Amino acid sequence: MNTGAPDKPSLEGLEQKWAAEWDQLGTFAFDRSATRDDVFSIDTPPPTVSGSLHMGHIFSYTHTDTIARYQRMTGKTVFYPMGWDDNGLPTERRVQNYFAVRCDPSLPYEEGFEPPARESLGPDGKKVKRQVSISRPNFIELCDELVALDEKVFEDLWRSLGLSVDWSLLYATIDERSRRASQRAFLRNLARGEAYQQEAPSLWDVTFQTAVAQAELTDKDMPGAYHKLRFSLPNGEDLLIDTTRPELLPACVAVVAHPDDERYTEFKGQTITTPVFDVEVPMVFHELADPEKGTGVAMICTFGDTTDVTWWRELNLPARAVIGRNGRFVEDAPEVMTPEAAERYGRMAGKTVFSGKEEIVTLLQESDALIGDIRPITHPVKFFEKGDKPLEIVTSRQWYIRNGGRERDLGEALIARGDEMQWHPPYMQSRYTNWVDGLNGDWLVSRQRFFGVPIPLWYELDESGEPRYDAPLSPDESLLPIDPSTDVPEGYTAEQRGVPGGFMADPDIMDTWATSSLTPQIAGKWEDDPDLFERVYPYDMRPQGHDIIRTWLFSTAVRSHFEEDAAPWRHACLSGWILDPDRKKMSKSVGNVVTPSGLLEQFGSDAVRYWAASGRPGTDTAFDEGQMKVGRRLAIKLLNASKFAMGMGDLRSALDAPVTEPLDQAMLARLALLTDDCTKAFDEFDYARALERTEMFFWAFTDDYIELVKNRAYGSRGEEAAASAHAALARALDTLLRLFAPFIPFATEEVWSWWREGSVHTSGWPDAGTLRASSGDADPGLLAVAGETLTELRRTKTEAKRSLRTEIVQATVTDTDDRIAQLNHVAADVAEAGVVGNLSTVGGGAALSVDAELAPEEA
């Protein structure tokens, strides 16, 4: 543009101005003709659109953007996509409330469906409470509609933050491309034997009525209570057992003690009778029984916790499930019970776990089988991370993908994949390794929900209408994505759905991670555009939060391992949390969330980015408006200092002029060192270090160097000396704008436009070698010596409470011989900046000291 600097430079409006310009010129467009070596590809985390963006997003996405901009400036074409995560529970709930609908996969697709509400309001403007059931394809259509709205808000915010993404690469995790990738990967897992189904006990959320995976668990401390129960030995004696879950007594299939526990080994092979229900169960032994816990004997129930599952499986015990999928006691008593016992059980049937516990206590008391008091304790209980009721364990048919949890070789291969990546910071790798190492089962990928990517399978129905699970019908890949609830398998007609001899759809959907784990494939248009995929995969970088190493990072590694026999990225970059000023993790529930758009408005995007970029990789960082003020100051300073430098001469024509003055050469030599530092830091993904170094140099540059050369630049010592200053200023400004560009893209672009062509963001990363050559290999130390001497001269004025314009008639600088030798090269500049009439230097001193005589104060 080359407009020259305005009279009053300002940050106001730069975001809108440059975001529009970049968009129009395609400044950040990915060049797909580039070969893999010239590409820097980023596996961007797709934010959940049904939520709102918070400071954590601003923080971590800024980190990624600084890296993207750096890589772009080094000459790479950057594959920087954005995705919206609209697959999963949060979106399901938001679509339900917004449109007043509910997904029911058994319903047929309805063309031109109009939802009863928008923004929860009906056509009459009243809130619609009653939800209408609709088919899954209809539900997905509404999701698309809602996401389009949410997406607009997100995209606007990302643009105003200055993320340099190529918006033409946008995807959504429920869109057709994602569903196709997700189903294709699943079918290939199935074909290669990496996916399998099994009827097995699995963790079950009674609220959401779905199975959940190990990675989605969280422990919560909950109040519980020990109940001491009286069981009976064959000789009529009592066997006392402590339990926190007495309500599972009807599901008791054995009692267990440790094999070395001599108190109980004598009962080996004997039969124990349960209280209340009088069921005979075997006494068994297993190492997981803890002799220290309670009486050392535990009842094994199907199923109270995962240890019960282990015992049940390893000891070959029968199953007597009493808790149903709705979290209530089933109607029918276990078959082993006598009619009298079954009648007692009947008092629990249909009750929740909570009420069942109250009932069993009454039953135990009636049988005089509850010994002593109930002892309250607090103990960890497993929850689904999004749920608010404890998980139960329910036996059901589920799909699994192997993840090394049951096969040592696979687990080790996946751990080894971690070694193929560089982790930033490096210690994050141990979290990955620990997680894989601690897995105790495969990845449960099926979910009994309605909204999501369907498992793309059907089952034949035999003559009696029973499904044949062992031979699922799968679609041809070319037909994907499909919805088995509306599509029909090859060789069948729609009329055969649900009919004996016909077929039925697999009713389940896949875990959201089963789709998210394919973001490298989805963004890179795997199989849809193999040429593109080849240019971006494996990716250079996966940025993400450290809290989802066990889910997103690990599941992506699993998929890539199976599908590409490779690690999905070369660098895994983990960002930290944003903490509020009290060092608590910021969250909506605490009510301390500040809206990002408000802050961008208040401080300016460059300022907010400055704060974000000062948070080192992986480090939790306090939310700090003070840092944003500092960032704002920096951006404003950059505008003003640039304007000032440009006012000293024609910098554009001075860019290639020779630099002859020692101070100018020293400054450029110092700048070359800075460039080396920043390049190294960025190559190690340490954007914060690059920023810190650049900022440090910049303030010394404006406070000292510009002050030192301004008189000379205005011509106080002749044309040649002035020309040297102009040349050095031009090079310095040029370099600083580039070094700052990844962090404060708007202010740097603004200044760039005053005197240069094109965009600073595609101008190339500064080259230390060129700078060093123009410095004539000068001693960079001269700059520091000059600056420190200037500080001493200023101090004499400050201490005398005089203005800095005050003339020093005579000053004597004493310092070590070495430093005086350096100072003598730049003494003329120092004298001018300090307004010193007569400056003399004396060597042989121990340290820097200044003796100055100030001009007398005017009356």
Next chain:
RNA sequence: GGACCGUUAGCUCAGCUGGCUAGAGCGCUCGCCUCACACGCGAGAGGUCACAAGUUCAAGUCUUGUACGGUCCA
């Protein structure tokens, strides 16, 4: 219970492979309208580097232990 991270000025943090007198910003104190910037400029005060032991000529930095804080997993 295990793993990992952290503890440096009132606050937020640098300090990389051990090396002159431990740095920055904010805040604080004092001063200055100096031809870009008062959204500014200059100067100053402020630290037993959590604690203990060890290695070394030399430790904020390496080793071990302890305490406290945090995170992840049991």
